[in-house]
Amino acid sequence: MIFSSDLTDPSKGGMVRRRIKPLVKDDELMGFLKGMLTFTRYHVIGDLPQEAAAFIDERIKRFSFRDDREAGEEKSLGWTSLDNILDTDFSYANYSVGDYIFFTLRIDRKTAPPALLRLKTLQAEQRRRDERQASTLSRAERQDIKEAVRTSLIAAVPAVPSVYEVCWAPSKHMVYFGSNSDKAIEEFEDLFTRTFQVKLSAALPWDSQSLDSGAGERLSALASTASLSWPGKEPQS
Numbered sequence: 001m002i003f004s005s006d007l008t009d010p011s012k013g014g015m016v017r018r019r020i021k022p023l024v025k026d027d028e029l030m031g032f033l034k035g036m037l038t039f040t041r042y043h044v045i046g047d048l049p050q051e052a053a054a055f056i057d058e059r060i061k062r063f064s065f066r067d068d069r070e071a072g073e074e075k076s077l078g079w080t081s082l083d084n085i086l087d088t089d090f091s092y093a094n095y096s097v098g099d100y101i102f103f104t105l106r107i108d109r110k111t112a113p114p115a116l117l118r119l120k121t122l123q124a125e126q127r128r129r130d131e132r133q134a135s136t137l138s139r140a141e142r143q144d145i146k147e148a149v150r151t152s153l154i155a156a157v158p159a160v161p162s163v164y165e166v167c168w169a170p171s172k173h174m175v176y177f178g179s180n181s182d183k184a185i186e187e188f189e190d191l192f193t194r195t196f197q198v199k200l201s202a203a204l205p206w207d208s209q210s211l212d213s214g215a216g217e218r219l220s221a222l223a224s225t226a227s228l229s230w231p232g233k234e235p236q237s
Helices: 026-032 052-062 114-132 139-156 182-196 213-225
Strands: 003-009 014-020 040-045 075-080 100-109 160-169 174-177 199-202
Touching: 052 182, 075 182, 100 182, 114 139, 160 182, 174 182, 182 199
Parallel strands: none
Antiparallel strands: 003 014, 040 174, 040 199, 075 100, 100 160, 160 174
8 A cells, every 4th residue: 555645855845746655544544445546635624514424415416426518618527436437326325334435536528639629720710711701800700719619629529537536534534535636636625625515634644643653653753863854844953
């Protein structure tokens, strides 16, 4: 099992990505990690309503994935079942496993190939000039033509889906998101916050709330004998 996180390396003058062994307890992650997995871990800030189970069920279904994008819309996203990305009904609360909640974030994207967009736009502009018997078009007209062509191309191309696993332990206020992609993380944080009306705070691998007692002691001993630097850690005097 590997945990990937962004660490500060002063010698490199910024953030670098490292892959390190996790210091969290194995039973905390259950079956979410099988073999190798990159994930981002969060603390959940805020409390759920008293009827948490009913609230989660209603909200995850309300923000489930729906393939009903408007013409020209490039992206659609929402929650789906962990074992079947076509299942957005979550029948019988199939996302719930003991004290854990498992589901996925599905993001479908459509992209108009830039070269094809340029070619089709030039062709459309030429037809417009021929119709008017004009040598030029205004900037606004060219922009309108380009947008119309883009919408037409987006409607014609198939969407490419991306799926990211999510493990949420409400009782422990922890969430694990199966990606380190900045774009995916941004989409996840926004949708999770809107869905469940709580905030997410990125958890660092040495976070005391996620370490067992032995790991915490070993990390403290290591910090006292080595020159280490990380966000939020004061240098040893």
